[in-house]
Amino acid sequence: xxxxxxxxxxxxxxxxxxxxxxxxxxxxxxxxxxxxxxxxxxxxxxxxxxxxxxxxxxxxxxxxxxxxxxxxxxxxxxxxxxxxxxxxxxxxxxxxx
Amino acid sequence: xxxxxxxxxxxxxxxxxxxxxxxxxxxxxxxxxxxxxxxxxxxxxxxxxxxxxxxxxxxxxxxxxxxxxxxxxxxxxxxxxxxxxxxxxxxxxxxxxxxxxxxxxxxxxxxxxxxxxxxxxxxxxxxxxxxxxxxxxxxxxxxxxxxxxxxxxxxxxxxxxxxxxxxxxxxxxxxxxxxxxxxxxxxxxxxxxxxxxxxxxxxxxxxxxxxxxxxxxxxxxxxxxxxxxxxxxxxxxxxxxxxxxxxxxxxxxxxxxxxxxxxxxxxxxxxxxxxxxxxxxxxxxxxxxxxxxxxxxxxxxxxxxxxxxxxxxxxxxxxxxxxxxxxxxxxxxxxxxxxxxxxxxxxxxxxxxxxxxxxxxxxxxxxxxxxxxxxxxxxxxxxxxxxxxxxxxxxxxxxxxxxxxxxxxxxxxxxxxxxxxxxxxxxxxxxxxxxxxxxxxxxxxxxxxxxxxxxxxxxxxxxxxxxxxxxxxxx
Numbered sequence: 001x002x003x004x005x006x007x008x009x010x011x012x013x014x015x016x017x018x019x020x021x022x023x024x025x026x027x028x029x030x031x032x033x034x035x036x037x038x039x040x041x042x043x044x045x046x047x048x049x050x051x052x053x054x055x056x057x058x059x060x061x062x063x064x065x066x067x068x069x070x071x072x073x074x075x076x077x078x079x080x081x082x083x084x085x086x087x088x089x090x091x092x093x094x095x096x097x
Numbered sequence: 098x099x100x101x102x103x104x105x106x107x108x109x110x111x112x113x114x115x116x117x118x119x120x121x122x123x124x125x126x127x128x129x130x131x132x133x134x135x136x137x138x139x140x141x142x143x144x145x146x147x148x149x150x151x152x153x154x155x156x157x158x159x160x161x162x163x164x165x166x167x168x169x170x171x172x173x174x175x176x177x178x179x180x181x182x183x184x185x186x187x188x189x190x191x192x193x194x195x196x197x198x199x200x201x202x203x204x205x206x207x208x209x210x211x212x213x214x215x216x217x218x219x220x221x222x223x224x225x226x227x228x229x230x231x232x233x234x235x236x237x238x239x240x241x242x243x244x245x246x247x248x249x250x251x252x253x254x255x256x257x258x259x260x261x262x263x264x265x266x267x268x269x270x271x272x273x274x275x276x277x278x279x280x281x282x283x284x285x286x287x288x289x290x291x292x293x294x295x296x297x298x299x300x301x302x303x304x305x306x307x308x309x310x311x312x313x314x315x316x317x318x319x320x321x322x323x324x325x326x327x328x329x330x331x332x333x334x335x336x337x338x339x340x341x342x343x344x345x346x347x348x349x350x351x352x353x354x355x356x357x358x359x360x361x362x363x364x365x366x367x368x369x370x371x372x373x374x375x376x377x378x379x380x381x382x383x384x385x386x387x388x389x390x391x392x393x394x395x396x397x398x399x400x401x402x403x404x405x406x407x408x409x410x411x412x413x414x415x416x417x418x419x420x421x422x423x424x425x426x427x428x429x430x431x432x433x434x435x436x437x438x439x440x441x442x443x444x445x446x447x448x449x450x451x452x453x454x455x456x457x458x459x460x461x462x463x464x465x466x467x468x469x470x471x472x473x474x475x476x477x478x479x480x481x482x483x484x485x486x487x488x489x490x491x492x493x494x495x496x497x498x499x500x501x502x503x504x505x506x507x508x509x510x511x512x513x514x515x516x517x518x519x520x521x522x523x524x525x526x527x528x529x530x531x532x533x534x535x536x537x538x539x540x541x542x543x544x545x546x547x548x549x550x551x552x553x554x555x556x557x558x559x560x561x562x563x564x565x566x567x568x569x570x571x572x
Contacts, residue, residue, distance in 0.1 A: 011454050014461065015414060016439050016442055017442050017443065018439040018440050031458065037403055038468060040400065041404065041407075046475065049474040049477050049478065054335070055529040056335075071198050079196060079426065080423075082428065088423055090434060
């Protein structure tokens, strides 16, 4: 499995990672080697085998629908890089035009 | 009396008898950290003032006639586990300065048991690594040879316990991150069954594999911390609502008639000969103590590594999507919102980026079935291997790691080589088993070797007792 430069750039965009030129080249070769290794799984006949998502499976874990106290606002906002009026401040997401 | 040489259980005895106080023990350990940790580099944060305050409270409670399992005992917490009011970085620049507004459930449990929290220990970034070389801050050194790694990712906790800088510690184990550093540092490390420990407040790496584990200098010490931290937590819907047995009472040392499985797939080419010899001698010792040794097969062992390195990065890529610089952590401002997110996420270190990329690819349209989908099916076969084995045996004995501690820098540039470090530990995480590492000797360079004991679902008491029996009779 050999990834192209374009593949690496596309994955980085999907993952919202800014990579340097050097990183793109490095990950192109390293990810290709790891994916090559993963092709070992093709040796297995997985026909009819059901997938395991969780080793110890639990289903439908419910709790009573009772309101409980939440963290105070200042504790929630304490780690925010930017905040105002009890809100997280970010750059504009939608154009004003 | 040098208090730092006592085991946790000895200190507990000394506190109960009034031979010493928590303040004395805490001060002794803090002094020892100042003297020793410049070399070992196990702590990212030392909470000395808070620790002494907790120690005073513990002594006060004892003076009032109170007692609890860890009352006044100083322990360390891996810096991937949230501590209220104390910076929690997960070894990453992207969480630098993050101060959690709450304690993780396991930390609450330790505090409720009376423990004194000494500080936060070093880890590979987001627990991704086997040497702490992926920590954004520094590399923890092996107490037996400072040119070598302590193992990882919980290398800070393992090294701290090994050197008397903590009486016990919490770590996390997603693919071997408690057992492998325990093996490298000559201490006991337990990775309980998935669901035995709450993950609430533990920074997520791979949610179906992550589990909190415990360290101790002895099996009894490791068990005492485990006993206190384990338990059902309604805040983690994957934590198991099952009774927590009295693990400490289960340490009888009697293993007569117990069936110990030895899987042929764990004694393969590439394993260090001295490691193999020490582990085989340990298994012979178990036979001497009355256990029945049974040759078994875990036929899909060789596929555990590729399965793990598809599933763990896939889960990581989803979990780490939350680091966008909006609600917490540093923000690197760019031209627009998306650009800011990308620039902020460039703060991740190389291994974390590699795994996010790998996981994103394995989950992406057109490749999902070929990679992630196949890995989930192969995981079924690995899990089934263990279930089949545990119909014939009570416990499985293997090496913890194929080698002893390697040199700092030796394999850090070769990700696949680094991943191979976990070849014997990560099948436990993929299955519903539990596992531990207990010291079983040294190689010719005086580096510790670990024996891994694997138990069936929720059978921690069985593997802890086998480890205890071995420890009591070790040559």
